[in-house]
Amino acid sequence: MLGTEARPLRIAIIGAGPAGFYTAEALLKQKDLVCSIDFFNRFPTPFGLVREGVAPDHQSIKAVTRIYDRIAQNPQVRYFGNITFGTDIHHETLKRFYDQIVYAVGAQADRRMGIAGEDLNGSFPATAFVGWYNGHPDYQDMEFDLSHPRAVVIGNGNVAIDVARILVSSPDELAKTDIADTALAKLRESKVREVVMLGRRGPAQAAFTNAEIKELGVLEDVNPIVDSADLELDEHSVIALAEDKVATKNVDTLRSFAARTEHNGTRNIRLRFLVSPMEILGHGGKVTAVTVEKNHLVMDENGGLRARGTGTFETFDAGLVLRSVGYRGVPLEGVPFDEISYKIPNIAGRVIHATSGDPHEGEYVVGWAKRGPTGVIGTNKPDAVSTVVSMMEDRAHLPGIADENRNPALIETILKERKPDYVTYSDWKVLDTHEITRGQKQDRPRVKVTRVPEMLTVINEG
Ligand code: NAP
Numbered sequence: 001m002l003g004t005e006a007r008p009l010r011i012a013i014i015g016a017g018p019a020g021f022y023t024a025e026a027l028l029k030q031k032d033l034v035c036s037i038d039f040f041n042r043f044p045t046p047f048g049l050v051r052e053g054v055a056p057d058h059q060s061i062k063a064v065t066r067i068y069d070r071i072a073q074n075p076q077v078r079y080f081g082n083i084t085f086g087t088d089i090h091h092e093t094l095k096r097f098y099d100q101i102v103y104a105v106g107a108q109a110d111r112r113m114g115i116a117g118e119d120l121n122g123s124f125p126a127t128a129f130v131g132w133y134n135g136h137p138d139y140q141d142m143e144f145d146l147s148h149p150r151a152v153v154i155g156n157g158n159v160a161i162d163v164a165r166i167l168v169s170s171p172d173e174l175a176k177t178d179i180a181d182t183a184l185a186k187l188r189e190s191k192v193r194e195v196v197m198l199g200r201r202g203p204a205q206a207a208f209t210n211a212e213i214k215e216l217g218v219l220e221d222v223n224p225i226v227d228s229a230d231l232e233l234d235e236h237s238v239i240a241l242a243e244d245k246v247a248t249k250n251v252d253t254l255r256s257f258a259a260r261t262e263h264n265g266t267r268n269i270r271l272r273f274l275v276s277p278m279e280i281l282g283h284g285g286k287v288t289a290v291t292v293e294k295n296h297l298v299m300d301e302n303g304g305l306r307a308r309g310t311g312t313f314e315t316f317d318a319g320l321v322l323r324s325v326g327y328r329g330v331p332l333e334g335v336p337f338d339e340i341s342y343k344i345p346n347i348a349g350r351v352i353h354a355t356s357g358d359p360h361e362g363e364y365v366v367g368w369a370k371r372g373p374t375g376v377i378g379t380n381k382p383d384a385v386s387t388v389v390s391m392m393e394d395r396a397h398l399p400g401i402a403d404e405n406r407n408p409a410l411i412e413t414i415l416k417e418r419k420p421d422y423v424t425y426s427d428w429k430v431l432d433t434h435e436i437t438r439g440q441k442q443d444r445p446r447v448k449v450t451r452v453p454e455m456l457t458v459i460n461e462g
Contacts, residue, residue: 002099002395009035009395010406012098014085014332016041017048018377019367020104021068022384024077030392036408037077038098040089043137044081044423044431044455046072048106050377052136055162056177057169059445064377072425078408080415081423082452088419091334097411099400100362100391103335103344103351104384107327107368113154117280118323121145122287126153126163126324133166133187135180135448145286146190148319152290154277155324156199157207161216163322164195168222168267178439178446194268196316198290200276200307202297203230203254204237209376210249216269217253223263226254230273234297236305275314276307280321291315327373336360344369349387350394362398364391421456430462431455 003009011027013020016039024037045051047065054061072079083089085105094101110125117123122145131139146167153164166174171188179187199206203226206213216224231254233241241248254271275292282288292314295307329344331337336354338345344365345354351363366384368374375383415422431449438447449455 002398002400003033003035005034007400007403007406009033009100010098010401010408011035011037011100011102011391012094013037013039013102013104015039015048015104015106015367015369016046016072016079016081017104017106017367018050018064018068019106019369019380019384020048020102021071022381023102023104023366023388024071024074025067025381026385026388027391028071028074028076030388033392035076038408038411039072039077039079039081040083040085040094041079041081042084044428044452044459046079046081046425046428052134053130054134054377055130055166056133056174056179057165059177061377062445077425079423079425079428080411081428082456083415083419083422086333088422089415091332093414095362095401097401097405098362099395099398100364102387102391103332103363103365103369104367105329105332105369107329107342107373109328109330110323111326111328113277113323113325115277115279117282117287120280120282120287121285122282122319123280123321123323126155126159126322127327129163129166129322130159133179133183135178135183135450137450137452140180140182140450144186145319146186146192148317149191149193150316150318151192151195151320151322152277152316152318153195153197153322153324154290155207155326156197156201156205156273157324157326158209158212160197160322160324161208161212163324164197164269165216165219167192167195168219168269170220173220175442176444178435178444178448180448180450182450192320193266194270196270196272196318198275198277198292199271199273200295201305202233202237202273203251204233204241204244204247205297205305206247206250206273208250210246210253213250213253217257219265221265222267222269223260223265224257225263225268225270226258227272228255228258230271231255231258236297236299240305274307276309278313281315287319287321289315289317290321327368329369329372335363341372343372346370348390350390362394423456423459427459427462430459434458434462
């Protein structure tokens with residue numbers, strides 16, 4: 001059987017974010033399982049959205065990397081960074097060397113809104129802005145024009161709150177974090193004084209969570225502004241709220257904002273509800289305003305509450321629009337993909353063909369690629385555990401790879417040929433120490449290196 005001293009289970013995990021690390025943790029906890037785990041990660045740097053998604057002013061959330069660090073240093077685990085699946089290493093190669101492959105690739109694109117003006121200069125997915133301020137190498141050449149006093153953020157989730165907050169936060173406060181230096185410099189010059197956040201449904205349907213909305217009330221120099229008329233709930237929302245503690249607390253917080261009579265800060269976050277963006281307007285190819293239609297809520301056939309337009313419109317002048325309407329998965333070479341849900345189709349984490357439903361033996365999925373872009377970092381832990389249950393059930397009957405391919409050194413030989421500048425975990429620790437040391441000089445948790453060639457230089461010189 002696979003997973004014994006005679007035939008140790010060889011596992012590849014694609015993606016070294018939270019979902020990948022919780023998968024490795026659950027595997028390492030299996031009693032009587034003899035296994036070795038190899039991570040393949042696109043960037044030299046591990047930790048996925050903890051590094052590239054979690055807001056820089058939420059450092060405490062990043063403490064979770066200590067657990068991932070311990071997992072990565074387990075002798076059964078290896079890390080191959082700077083390796084892109086589908087480019088540097090292919091599906092067919094991994095199938096030769098691993099009994100089980102786990103896709104932990106997250107959801108790397110943004111959802112489109114399908115409205116006119118979405119592609120004007122100045123209209124961006126919030127995911128790009130998040131990547132930019134977090135030092136994600138893909139977004140370091142982005143130019144966000146912060147010269148207009150108003151920005152509009154579309155969406156009512158925690159990412160919308162993150163980007164709205166960063167846009168109006170005091171740069172001196174941000175300077176104490178690990179925000180990317182280029183973003184910090186631009187934010188210091190920012191003329192944005194008001195962020196209007198647009199929710200298409202009402203306050204009782206907002207997707208953000210209690211701590212995140214509450215935080216807008218304690219930001220230095222920032223007024224959270226809500227019109228109490230926006231908080232008058234329809235009868236269906238009143239009923240729904242009675243059974244939803246998170247939504248009840250959100251509405252309570254919003255009511256406390258609406259009750260404020262003094263707005264002493266120099267910056268505003270204005271929360272608007274029941275408005276759908278209809279068009280992003282522009283001049284000379286550049287965003288100038290957003291037109292919204294006011295909505296009311298109607299019950300759909302499933303008992304859910306949907307926004308329906310009332311035929312009344314309003315326009316907000318703005319120089320920047322960040323569309324924060326959710327992330328979207330992207331297909332991987334050789335791996336099934338559901339083009340409607342943007343997920344890797346699966347049953348209990350076992351990858352299946354998108355239309356026939358046939359199993360892809362020995363292939364698994366965890367995290368956002370499995371369930372869609374929902375939940376907080378910790379949600380990935382039980383999610384990974386449930387996929388590992390499937391993996392352990394399967395090892396009894398999986399044929400596994402040929403025994404002559406079981407030697408862990410073989411994949412290293414291939415990588416050395418195809419991508420000699422791949423990065424090991426000890427290489428990452430060199431870069432990690434470099435970033436932390438730079439940070440200490442400025443009283444910051446770290447100063448990030450944001451470009452891959454520079455990361456490799458630091459590693460080579462370390
Ligand atoms: P999300 O929670 O799914 O929120 C998406 C928002 O976009 C919803 O308010 C949704 O409204 C709205 N929306 C969707 N399509 C729209 C359209 N066409 N027009 C207008 N609005 C539209 O997604 P997210 O904010 O990207 O966050 C992803 C996940 O990461 C969430 O689980 C979130 O909690 C988590 N996260 C957590 C933290 C934290 O814990 N601090 C920080 C960031 C992210 P409807 O409800 O009407 O569809």
